[in-house]
Amino acid sequence: MKLASIVRSPSVSANLSQSSSDGNSEMSLDWRNFSLYDYIRYELRGTYLLENDAGEMRMRRDKFYKFLKIPRELEKFMWFGFLQCVDVFVSLFTLLPIRFLLSLWFLVTKSRSKSLRDGLSNNQGGSTLKPAEICDLLKGIMFIIGASLIFYIDTSMLYHIIKSQSVIKLYIFFNMLELADKLITSFGLDILDTLYWTATEPRGRKREHFGVIPHLFMTVVYIFVHTILVLLQATTLNVAINSSNNALLTIWMSNNFVELKGMVFKKFEKNNLFQMSCNDVKERFHLLIILFVVIMQTMKEYNWDERHFWILIPYCLTIFISEFAVDWVKHCFVTRFNDISHEIYHTYTISLSYDIASSNLKSAYSDHADTISKRMGFVPLPLGLLLMKVFVISVPLNGWYGISSIVLGFLCLITFKFWLNILLIGQALEIIEAHRADQESNNPLKRRCTSLPASRQPSMENIPANLNLPLRSKVLNKENQINNKDD
Template sequence: FQSGGDSDVAADVQLEDVKQCSETRPGTNGSRKAKKRSLWSYLHKEVRRGYQLEEQRYEKRRAKFYAFFRIPRELERFVGYGFLQCADAFLSVLTLLPVRFALAAGLLGARLVGRRRLQPAESCDLLKGLVLLGTWLLASQVDTSMLYHIVKSQSVIKLYIFFNMLEVADKLFSSFGQDILDALLWTATEPEPRRARRRLGLLAHLMLAMAYVLLHCLLVMLQATTLSVAINSQNKALLTIMMSNNFVELKGMVFKKFAKNNLFQMACSDVRERFHYVVLLLVVIVQTMREYSWRHEQLWSLLCDCLLVLVAEVLVDWVKHAFVTRFNAISWQVYREYLTSLAYDLASSKLHTAPSDHGDLVSRRLGFTPLPLAALVLRVMAWPPCSVRLALLTYVWCVTVLTASYHFAAKELVKGSLISFFFVTPAQTFCDKEISTASCHCVIITWQKMPS
């Protein structure tokens, strides 16, 4: 070890060397030439300083930038296809279900005579028709005019809180509502040996299902009434607050960790929510135009406000999905996988041996239950006195039939442009001396890639 004095001397010598090296630079002849530093020399070096970007890192950053702006386009393709599936399930309740219900009721009368028994699909159609008919008749007893004036008399803050509570309740009802309907349908079509396992009878399940659909229909009616008050009021403060509420959703969603399955659930929820808003706004337009005797001047102002609500919803979905995929490093191609999943459900539901109705598959996949919305639409369209009611029912029936033919053509167009399916003969296997048909009947052959 060195002594304290020697170490101080060595430190001073090293400091002298450092200072001397900092004040000199290598010359052409190998000697060191001193150069005085100045502000001008520093600025000159900073201005003329060169550098080269790292290719691999900046290439990835540019790809992320491009993917960020590609997310909205891929999201809208998925949402558009899911929207058509929701429209298919909703319009089927208004057009095909009444016909199937009438046929099932006639076959039920034939069964009482002893000619034949009802098939499981016919029993399901009969129960769905009873639930829809009972909900429509009970919801028709509610006076929407009185409900509108009660809601309108409340303050803006109360209505804002009330609308948020209705949104939460609607999501909760949609989450377990299909389970209640599935329990009813399975109770009606359950094989004889397994009926001893059920705890409630068919009538109890029917009452529970009707109570659920009625409560959900009344909840959606309150949503439509609150939205109508916000749109038709002279002060647009409530409508502005309700639109800004969509942006609050970004705070709770963007910075959470999402896997692919969680993103798929969120995308399906957005599809269902967008279709729900479209139906609500149509109900608001019909109710308002009826009060104004169908004047065109009022229609244009209504359409502008409704368009603002939809545009705010779409923009929030774009920003939300763009940042969620960016923060969780999820590729934009995942939306095509989601689209394939929806197309697979559509193809498998159209087989002769389909495990469930297409509307039920949409309800489970997207969380959309069409019966409450259908009951609300029937309630809004068929409430005036009997003389006018018959004319309106005839008009609505013609419109819904035409719309059903249109949505069938649109569905075939979308199905043909997105994906081609090939239906194979179901593979049959023997298990415990019972023949079971394979649950997967649909094989995807080709995926026609959409233009980039």
């Protein structure tokens, strides 16, 4: 038979004999007498054993279990990053007004005979304001000017213009807004850093910038344009939720799943995955603020009727659940296809913890809010201006009742901000200490640095006795010289 001739070939016989010697001896067959009946019988009754490939099967099972752990580890990181975004956003309405007033007071009292341009300088002869106070003053000025401009925008007119468009036009329009938001956010972080450095750069160097006033003008234009984009996003989503035709909302939600096509099959390194994870944290917070704005606008249109609130909640929950599902599926398959362990998200959490700890040092090079904004790609000013505008036009606060409500709300908000910041700092320090303890247990001979990278000092406690003896003796001589000078 043709089957018997194939089986009797030298290559096939060699492979079969090798597999028989590796496995159970009872599995050997007499291939010379192998008939068609025997072939059919063995095809119908499988005789393979999975334990012959136990190592591969265990590896696949472990890979599957790690795949199931991705959502849990991802949410730990996302929750930690989300709380940091909340902390930065709340500080926009609590600490920034206080810091702005203090900086303005210092500017007026310390430089009555100086101009504003001299006050914003940072020369070695003595500047009127510290760099942190200059940045707070600029942030307050940008917030005030942006709020003054955004209140001239008629949200009702925008709503009716968007509502009169077709479903396809709105779908394309929303995709354009989402893309423009990502691009302008990246541009906004650069222009803000440029403004802060231009205002606080030491004098005496060669002039390599346009000046503080032109940079401030460009930053205000950016903030106004970005706020308009966010307002259009919120208005488009408001039209989708309150429309009698649910097709627009369905198409908008399906846009999240289109994101999977562009992300899942790409090659990702660990640094790229970190950037994508931080961007997902920012997008989740961004979506929460927009949904809150939509709820406030809708409740205002229906005179704060409770029934319409419970009508809106299922739509908002559906949008948020779809966002969670897309993030889980995206990260699960990105880590699977790029062979990245679920433990990488704990490493990302450690990195965020070091950001929190380093930004609270005396030698910190940036404010805590600015550090988190750069890490997450999050610019809080446009969202803050949008929320303030919607709150002012939606909630009537008049007379002493309105003033007392604003004061009470401010006190509650600043209390929450302090509590949240203390909670984040404590949690960050716990994560850092656990990370260092784990490093010391795994690498006992590795240099043990008891201080943060921003405040490293040469110390004998940081150098093991059996490692780097020349450096140890050098540090010891330096410490002896310091002690002799003190004596």
